[in-house]
Amino acid sequence: MVSDKGKCQGLNLRHRIDLIYNPARTLFLQKAEMRNANIKNGLEMLHIQAEKAWAIWNN
Numbered sequence: 001m002v003s004d005k006g007k008c009q010g011l012n013l014r015h016r017i018d019l020i021y022n023p024a025r026t027l028f029l030q031k032a033e034m035r036n037a038n039i040k041n042g043l044e045m046l047h048i049q050a051e052k053a054w055a056i057w058n059n
Contacts, residue, residue: 014038021046 016032021043029039 016040018042019045 015038016029017040018026018029019042020026021041024041024043029041033039
């Protein structure tokens with residue numbers, strides 16, 4: 001979670017996922033990475049959702 005002052009909170013877990021994909025490394029992910037957490041942004045989820053939507057609308 002990013003507070004209104006730009007400070008990240010709750011970075012005590014090993015894995016962090018941010019649903020935002022642009023920028024690829026948000027402040028949240030940067031801070032988590034500095035704490036040796038495994039990070040992932042939302043780009044893969046966007047692609048998976050797009051493929052599912054395409055299949056729904058075109059099959």
